[in-house]
Amino acid sequence: MPNVPEWLRRHPRLAFGLLAVLLAVLPFIVGAGLGRGWVRVLDFALLYAMLALGLNIVVGYAGLLDLGYIAFYALGAYLFAWLSSPQFGLHLPFWLVLPSGALLAGGFGVLLGAPTLRLRGDYLAIVTLGFGEIVRIFMNNLDAPVNITNGPQGINLIDPISIGGVSLGVRHTILGVHVFPPTFYYYLFLFFTLFTILVAMRLQDSRIGRAWAAIREDEVAAAAMGIDTRSVKLLAFAMGASFGGLAGGLFAAFQGFISPESFNLMESVMILCMIVLGGMGNIPGVILGAVLLTVLPEALRYLGAWQRATLGHVVVDPNDLRMLLFGLAMVAMMLFRPAGLLPSRQRKREFRAEDGVAGQEAASLYDAQA
Amino acid sequence: MTTLLTVENVTKRFGGLSALEAVSLTVNSGEVYGLIGPNGAGKTTLFNCMTGLYTVSAGVIRLDGVPIQNRKPHQIVNRGFARTFQNIRLFANMTALENVMVGRHARTRTGVLGAVLHSRRCLAEERDSRERSQAQMAFVGLKDRGRGLAGHLAYGDQRRLEIARALATEPKLLALDEPVAGMNPNERREMSELFLKLRDAGITLLLIEHDVKLVMDVCDRVAVLDYGKKIAEGVPDEVRRDPAVIEAYLGGAVA
Numbered sequence: 001m002p003n004v005p006e007w008l009r010r011h012p013r014l015a016f017g018l019l020a021v022l023l024a025v026l027p028f029i030v031g032a033g034l035g036r037g038w039v040r041v042l043d044f045a046l047l048y049a050m051l052a053l054g055l056n057i058v059v060g061y062a063g064l065l066d067l068g069y070i071a072f073y074a075l076g077a078y079l080f081a082w083l084s085s086p087q088f089g090l091h092l093p094f095w096l097v098l099p100s101g102a103l104l105a106g107g108f109g110v111l112l113g114a115p116t117l118r119l120r121g122d123y124l125a126i127v128t129l130g131f132g133e134i135v136r137i138f139m140n141n142l143d144a145p146v147n148i149t150n151g152p153q154g155i156n157l158i159d160p161i162s163i164g165g166v167s168l169g170v171r172h173t174i175l176g177v178h179v180f181p182p183t184f185y186y187y188l189f190l191f192f193t194l195f196t197i198l199v200a201m202r203l204q205d206s207r208i209g210r211a212w213a214a215i216r217e218d219e220v221a222a223a224a225m226g227i228d229t230r231s232v233k234l235l236a237f238a239m240g241a242s243f244g245g246l247a248g249g250l251f252a253a254f255q256g257f258i259s260p261e262s263f264n265l266m267e268s269v270m271i272l273c274m275i276v277l278g279g280m281g282n283i284p285g286v287i288l289g290a291v292l293l294t295v296l297p298e299a300l301r302y303l304g305a306w307q308r309a310t311l312g313h314v315v316v317d318p319n320d321l322r323m324l325l326f327g328l329a330m331v332a333m334m335l336f337r338p339a340g341l342l343p344s345r346q347r348k349r350e351f352r353a354e355d356g357v358a359g360q361e362a363a364s365l366y367d368a369q370a
Numbered sequence: 371m372t373t374l375l376t377v378e379n380v381t382k383r384f385g386g387l388s389a390l391e392a393v394s395l396t397v398n399s400g401e402v403y404g405l406i407g408p409n410g411a412g413k414t415t416l417f418n419c420m421t422g423l424y425t426v427s428a429g430v431i432r433l434d435g436v437p438i439q440n441r442k443p444h445q446i447v448n449r450g451f452a453r454t455f456q457n458i459r460l461f462a463n464m465t466a467l468e469n470v471m472v473g474r475h476a477r478t479r480t481g482v483l484g485a486v487l488h489s490r491r492c493l494a495e496e497r498d499s500r501e502r503s504q505a506q507m508a509f510v511g512l513k514d515r516g517r518g519l520a521g522h523l524a525y526g527d528q529r530r531l532e533i534a535r536a537l538a539t540e541p542k543l544l545a546l547d548e549p550v551a552g553m554n555p556n557e558r559r560e561m562s563e564l565f566l567k568l569r570d571a572g573i574t575l576l577l578i579e580h581d582v583k584l585v586m587d588v589c590d591r592v593a594v595l596d597y598g599k600k601i602a603e604g605v606p607d608e609v610r611r612d613p614a615v616i617e618a619y620l621g622g623a624v625a
Binding site for chain 2: 198199202203206207208209210211213214217218220221222223224225226227228229230235239
């Protein structure tokens with residue numbers, strides 16, 4: 001990374017330790033400094049980091065543009081709700097339900113991947129977009145004839161996660177300090193995010209990661225080098241989808257309530273934006289993108305209160321301003337850092353392709369014309 | 371001498387156009403076999419049919435007696451038949467070494483679980499892949515060039531890297547599609563030395579080439595394609611004097 005101070009670079013263990021301590025006390029600092037609501041924002045930042053890391057496997061590593069990723073999140077969330085709420089009267093433990101959600105989502109990932117193997121780029125994006133919408137519409141309408149999803153009302157009273165009989169969904173007092181559910185979930189999500197990072201990192205540096213990169217670069221050459229492009233692509237879909245499903249289960253337990261509304265197209269687009277903004281294919285970049293795009297909109301909410309305080313009334317709705325700034329940020333990024341804030345080495349090179357021979361030729365051509 | 375590859379009456383039609391018409395040939399184990407012919411004769415089409423990039427319209431292709439036509443490219447690579455491309459198709463944004471390591475894919479087994487858990491087998495396999503890939507690079511004359519980007523290598527070195535990547539799949543038969551195109555005489559000589567070195571290492575070579583001198587120097591046997599048909603086959607000297615070949619290259623009216 002570019003901006004790491006020299007002394008930290010020389011002591012990676014120290015840097016790692018500092019980061020660990022910071023992550024461990026973060027919810028207390030944030031809770032005390034900014035209020036408990038902000039701990040919830042942190043939780044969501046972690047959830048989105050997981051989602052973005054999962055989608056990054058599909059989009060960043062294998063180069064398959066998936067615009068329906070939120071469907072896997074939805075599947076994980078709904079499975080959790082079905083198996084752990086009064087909806088069907090089932091209350092299975094989370095350690096059973098979360099992996100099932102990941103598995104179900106992974107299965108659907110293959111189901112989506114199989115018919116779309118021949119598609120690339122825009123065409124794949126359209127089909128996956130359709131898939132995402134189909135899942136949402138199913139959830140919206142499966143309340144009759146048999147009530148499965150409870151339709152647009154969604155499923156309520158989902159069991160919170162409880163570990164060893166201790167529910168994370170209620171306040172506990174530890175050593176005289178009140179600790180609230182968002183803080184517990186913070187540690188839980190942190191654990192799963194670290195798990196996701198580990199899996200993504202090791203996959204990237206493996207034979208499988210190289211095969212994904214090869215397919216992204218040149219599918220024909222990859223096939224001619226002995227890569228079964230079919231199964232390797234399906235694997236990317238399945239891996240990405242399972243992380244989506246896992247995050248979905250966590251979301252359902254955390255929120256206690258889910259409805260189809262939470263899984264619309266904008267969410268898929270948002271997760272993709274996190275990846276693009278942060279730096280496709282690069283794990284720190286993707287996490288940065290996820291954190292920024294979760295935290296910034298919340299921070300911008302203060303603009304409403306600020307307007308009321310200084311101008312007496314709200315001139316620009318912070319929600320509109322949010323989208324405006326968001327758009328501007330994306331445009332600025334495309335102009336100044338097209339490969340993302342923290343691009344992977346490989347992506348940086350792809351975007352800087354014009355520095356190569358072709359670029360020099362083009363540049364000299366302009367000189368000749370001028 | 372045993373037969374390694376047989377092509378029996380292979381026909382490839384694109385709509386109404388027959389790019390290949392009942393082409394038959396046999397490649398023996400251990401030889402350098404040249405495939406020549408004017409532009410558009412169907413040489414690359416035949417390569418694509420053999421390596422699974424195209425399905426054949428009719429005919430049988432056997433490798434070691436096993437039919438391989440219409441199989442998936444990776445299945446054919448698994449059977450020990452690798453290739454390079456006429457217009458170099460490296461993974462330009464990966465390092466040279468990574469390119470060669472992609473070639474190891476067919477000969478390695480690590481799955482998701484092994485990769486994530488860093489199982490001992492996976493780590494050993496990874497180290498082995500790296501060492502073998504470095505060895506392949508040294509073999510083709512790219513020793514210690516692994517860290518640079520494939521796309522930044524000089525043109526001739528990219529050709530060599532493509533060969534190293536194909537070698538990493540441990541082929542019995544290696545098909546090279548115009549491997550010296552665009553090279554100067556000096557580079558061509560070096561490449562033909564590499565071809566002979568490959569043959570001496572026990573790899574059978576199938577070579578598409580235009581350079582008649584190189585073909586005559588390197589190849590044990592040659593087949594000539596013209597308009598999708600095989601018009602001659604034999605040892606280079608024989609083929610060179612074949613009237614049909616002279617006509618194909620110089621044009622009937624002139625000759």
